[in-house]
Amino acid sequence: MNGWMNRILRIDLSKDKFLVEKIPKKVYHEFIGGKGLGAYFFYKEIKNKIDPLGPENKLIFTVGPAIATPYPTSGRYYLFFKSPLTGICGNSSSGGTAAERIKRCGYDAIIIEGISPRKTYLIITENGVEFKPADNIWGKDTFETEKIIKDDFGREESSVLTIGPAGENLVKYAMIVNDKWRCAGRCGPGAVMGSKKLKAILFNGYKDVEVNDPDRFYELTKKHISHKVLDNKMLMDTYRAYGTPIIYPNLAEEGAIPTRYFHKGYFDGWEKIGPNAIEDRLEIKNQSCGSCPIACGRLSEVKDGKYKGLRLEGPEHELLYSFGSTFDIDDLNFIAFCNDYADRMGIDSISTAHSIALAIDAYRMGKFDPGFELNYGDPECVIRLMRMISTREGVGNILAEDLSTIEKKFGMEGHAIKVKNLGVGGYDPRVMKGVALSYMVNDRGGCYQKASMYMVELFELGDCLSYDDEKVYSLIEREDLFTILDSFPTCKFYQDSMDIKDCVEVLNALTGEEYDEEELLTISNRIQSLLRLWNVREGITREDDHLSKRCYEEPVPDGPAEGAVSDRKEEDRWLDIYYDKRGWDKDGKPDEKSLEEFMRDMR
Amino acid sequence: MSKLIFCDMNKCTNCRLCVYACSFVKTKKFSITKSRIKVLDKDHEVSVAVACNHCEDAPCVAYCPTKALENNEGIIKIHEEKCIGCGWCIIHCPVGAISFDADKRVVAICDICDGDPECVKICPINALEIIEDREEYTRKMHEIGLKTVKELI
Numbered sequence: 023m024n025g026w027m028n029r030i031l032r033i034d035l036s037k038d039k040f041l042v043e044k045i046p047k048k049v050y051h052e053f054i055g056g057k058g059l060g061a062y063f064f065y066k067e068i069k070n071k072i073d074p075l076g077p078e079n080k081l082i083f084t085v086g087p088a089i090a091t092p093y094p095t096s097g098r099y100y101l102f103f104k105s106p107l108t109g110i111c112g113n114s115s116s117g118g119t120a121a122e123r124i125k126r127c128g129y130d131a132i133i134i135e136g137i138s139p140r141k142t143y144l145i146i147t148e149n150g151v152e153f154k155p156a157d158n159i160w161g162k163d164t165f166e167t168e169k170i171i172k173d174d175f176g177r178e179e180s181s182v183l184t185i186g187p188a189g190e191n192l193v194k195y196a197m198i199v200n201d202k203w204r205c206a207g208r209c210g211p212g213a214v215m216g217s218k219k220l221k222a223i224l225f226n227g228y229k230d231v232e233v234n235d236p237d238r239f240y241e242l243t244k245k246h247i248s249h250k251v252l253d254n255k256m257l258m259d260t261y262r263a264y265g266t267p268i269i270y271p272n273l274a275e276e277g278a279i280p281t282r283y284f285h286k287g288y289f290d291g292w293e294k295i296g297p298n299a300i301e302d303r304l305e306i307k308n309q310s311c312g313s314c315p316i317a318c319g320r321l322s323e324v325k326d327g328k329y330k331g332l333r334l335e336g337p338e339h340e341l342l343y344s345f346g347s348t349f350d351i352d353d354l355n356f357i358a359f360c361n362d363y364a365d366r367m368g369i370d371s372i373s374t375a376h377s378i379a380l381a382i383d384a385y386r387m388g389k390f391d392p393g394f395e396l397n398y399g400d401p402e403c404v405i406r407l408m409r410m411i412s413t414r415e416g417v418g419n420i421l422a423e424d425l426s427t428i429e430k431k432f433g434m435e436g437h438a439i440k441v442k443n444l445g446v447g448g449y450d451p452r453v454m455k456g457v458a459l460s461y462m463v464n465d466r467g468g469c470y471q472k473a474s475m476y477m478v479e480l481f482e483l484g485d486c487l488s489y490d491d492e493k494v495y496s497l498i499e500r501e502d503l504f505t506i507l508d509s510f511p512t513c514k515f516y517q518d519s520m521d522i523k524d525c526v527e528v529l530n531a532l533t534g535e536e537y538d539e540e541e542l543l544t545i546s547n548r549i550q551s552l553l554r555l556w557n558v559r560e561g562i563t564r565e566d567d568h569l570s571k572r573c574y575e576e577p578v579p580d581g582p583a584e585g586a587v588s589d590r591k592e593e594d595r596w597l598d599i600y601y602d603k604r605g606w607d608k609d610g611k612p613d614e615k616s617l618e619e620f621m622r623d624m625r
Numbered sequence: 626m627s628k629l630i631f632c633d634m635n636k637c638t639n640c641r642l643c644v645y646a647c648s649f650v651k652t653k654k655f656s657i658t659k660s661r662i663k664v665l666d667k668d669h670e671v672s673v674a675v676a677c678n679h680c681e682d683a684p685c686v687a688y689c690p691t692k693a694l695e696n697n698e699g700i701i702k703i704h705e706e707k708c709i710g711c712g713w714c715i716i717h718c719p720v721g722a723i724s725f726d727a728d729k730r731v732v733a734i735c736d737i738c739d740g741d742p743e744c745v746k747i748c749p750i751n752a753l754e755i756i757e758d759r760e761e762y763t764r765k766m767h768e769i770g771l772k773t774v775k776e777l778i
Contacts, residue, residue: 090655091645091655092642092646092649092655097640119666169668201669202669203669228658230654230655230658230659231655233655236649236653236654237653240649247642247747247749251749307636307638308638309638309669310638310639312641313641313645314638314640315640315642315749317749317750333670
C-alpha cells in the first residue's frame with residue numbers, strides 16, 4: 023500500500039530452493055530502495071575477503087518505491103555484489119523494461135546465492151522461482167538468449183537479464199544485459215553470474231503497485247514530467263535531441279577526450295563521430311526506458327560500408343570514447359560494430375577499451391607480443407583482441423583479467439588510468455579535476471557516472487582545470503542528492519533537475535513516511551558511509567583514493583589542455599575536506615562503532 | 626461523432642507512461658492489467674500503444690453473451706451489472722485492446738475519458754493523439770498504408 027511490495031526473494035542456487043522473506047519496516051524507512059536497500063543487504067550479507075567468484079558472493083537485485091509507477095525515469099534496477107574486477111564493492115544499474123517486471127513479480131529485492139550444480143536459468147514470477155536447465159543456451163550471445171527464453175516462455179510482459187559468452191568465461195568485466203542494449207555494465211556482475219552457472223533470469227509479473235497518496239503522487243509526477251523534463255530546454259535540446267553524444271563537442275573543446283589511451287590531448291576525428299555525424303549517418307528514432315519522458319536512447323541503423331544494416335541502440339558517448347578516441351579511430355560504423363559486439367558478448371566497453379589499449383601500449387614498448395601487430399588507428403587489431411577476450415583465447419586470457427593483473431603481467435605498473443582498479447570513463451582526469459575527484463572517492467572506483475561532475479565543470483562553472491574548492495562541495499552535495507535518487511531509483515540524466523526538497527515531497531507521497539530534508543541527507547550519508555566502511559575493511563585506504571601514477575607524471579602533451587597534470591597536494595587538500603564533510607577520519611574511515619550499532623538496531 | 630486514440634509507432638518510445646496514466650485515472654492503481662491501453666514492444670525495435678479502435682461493427686458487442694456491451698455513438702459502453710467476466714469479448718477483439726479488471730471481475734474498454742484522454746495528455750513525445758472523426762482516421766490510415774508499401778518495395 024506504500025510503494026513497497028514488502029517481500030524479499032532469496033534464491034539458493036546450490037539447493038534449487040527459494041524463500042520469500044520479510045524485513046522490518048524500519049529497514050525500508052532507512053534505506054528506501056535501489057542503491058540504499060542494495061547497500062543494506064550488501065553490508066549485512068556479503069562478508070569481506072571472500073572470493074568474488076565463489077559460492078559466498080551474492081547478486082543482490084533491488085528496485086524501489088518509484089518503480090512500476092509513472093514517476094519520470096523510474097525504469098531502473100540496482101545490483102550489488104563483490105566485484106571480481108576490483109575486489110571491492112561492486113554495484114551497477116540498468117534501465118530498459120526489467121525494473122518494472124522485477125517489481126511486478128512482487129519483490130523489493132532478490133538475493134541470489136550459492137553456485138548451481140548445473141548450468142541453469144531462472145523463471146521468476148509472482149508464484150516463485152522455476153529452475154531450468156540452460157544447456158541449450160549456454161554459449162549463445164545475449165540477444166539470442168533473450169529471444170530463445172522469451173519465445174519459449176511465451177508471454178509478452180516479461181524481461182530477461184542475461185550474460186553472454188564473456189560472463190560464462192568469467193571475463194572479469196563481463197556485464198549483465200537486458201533488452202539487448204541495456205546493461206549493468208561495470209564492475210563485472212556478468213562474471214559473478216557466470217561463476218554461479220546462472221545464464222539468465224526471466225521476470226514475468228503483473229502485480230499492481232499501490233502508493234500511499236495516489237492523487238498527490240500522480241499530481242507531482244505530472245508536474246515533474248512537464249516542469250523538470252519537457253519544459254527543461256537543456257534536457258530536451260541535449261539528451262532528447264542527440265542522446266549522450268551531445269557532450270562530445272564540449273569535451274573536445276576542453277581537450278578532455280582521452281585519446282590514444284591518454285597519450286594525446288586532442289582527438290582530431292571527433293567531428294566525424296560526434297552528435298551531428300550520428301544524426302547524419304545513423305539515427306532512426308528515440309527510445310525510452312520504463313517511465314522515461316526524456317527518451318535519450320537512439321535506435322540507429324548503419325547505412326553503408328561493411329556493417330550496413332546493423333541496428334542498435336547507440337552508440338552512446340562512452341562508446342565514442344571507448345572505441346573511437348581511445349584507439350584514434352574516427353569511423354562511426356566501426357564504433358557501432360564494437361558496440362553491438364560488446365553487448366552481444368556481454369563485455370563492458372569501457373573496461374574492454376582499457377585492456378586493449380594497455381596491450382597496444384605494451385606492444386609499442388616492446389613488453390608484449392601477441393604474434394600480430396597492434397597499433398592505434400587499426401580497427402582490425404581491436405576487433406581481433408575483443409573476440410579473444412570474450413572467449414579467453416590466447417592473449418585474450420590475460421586481457422580478460424583486471425587492469426592491475428594485466429599491468430603486472432606486462433611489467434607496466436601504474437600505466438593504466440584507473441582508480442581502485444576500475445578503468446576510468448571518457449573524461450581525462452588530468453583535465454577535469456572535479457571528475458577526477460569523483461573517480462577518486464566513488465564507492466566502486468573510477469566511476470564518472472554516479473556524481474556526473476562533468477555537468478558542473480562543463481556547464482555550471484565553465485571551468486575544468488582549477489582546483490576550486492567549490493568543486494569538492496558540489497561533489498558532496500551531488501553525491502548526497504543522487505544517492506537518494508538512486509534509491510527511488512531514477513536515471514542519472516534526470517537527477518540534475520531535482521533537489522532534496524523534491525525528493526521529500528515525492529517519497530512522502532509514495533510511501534507515507536514523514537521524511538524531511540535533513541533526514542534524507544542523513545540517510546544518504548549513512549548509505550555512502552556503510553559502503554565505504556565495507557571497502558575499508560577490504561583494505562582500501564586513503565592511498566587508494568588517488569589516480570594512477572601517470573596522471574601525476576605525464577602532463578597532457580598537446581591540444582587545448584596542453585600541460586594539464588594532476589596535483590597530489592591539491593587532491594589531498596580536497597580529500598581532507600571531503601572526509602571531514604562525510605564525518606570520516608583522516609584516513610577516510612567512517613565511524614565503525616556508530617554504524618555497527620545502527621545496523622544492529624535494524625533487526 | 627466518434628473519437629479515436631491513435632499511436633504513431635514511428636514516434637512511440639516504449640516508455641509506457643500511457644499505461645500508468647490510464648490505470649491511475651480509472652483505478653487509482655499503477656497497473657498493467659487494469660489499463661485500457663497496452664504497449665506492445667517488438668524486439669525492442671518497434672513499439673506501439675494499443676487502445677480500443679471503436680470498430681463500426683464491433684465483434685466485442687456482437688459476441689457478448691449477456692449483451693453487456695453496447696456501441697454508444699462510437700464508444701463501446703460496458704454495462705458492468707450485466708458483464709459476467711467471461712472474457713469472450715477479449716478473445717474476439719481484433720486488436721487485443723480489451724482488459725480485465727480482476728478486482729471488479731468485469732472487462733474494461735477505453736472510453737476516451739469523455740473526450741480528453743489521460744494517456745494522450747501524458748504522452749511525452751506526442752506519439753498518441755486523438756483523432757476526431759472517421760474521415761481523419763481514414764486519411765491517417767491511407768498515409769500509413771502508403772508508407773508501409775514504400776518500405777516494402
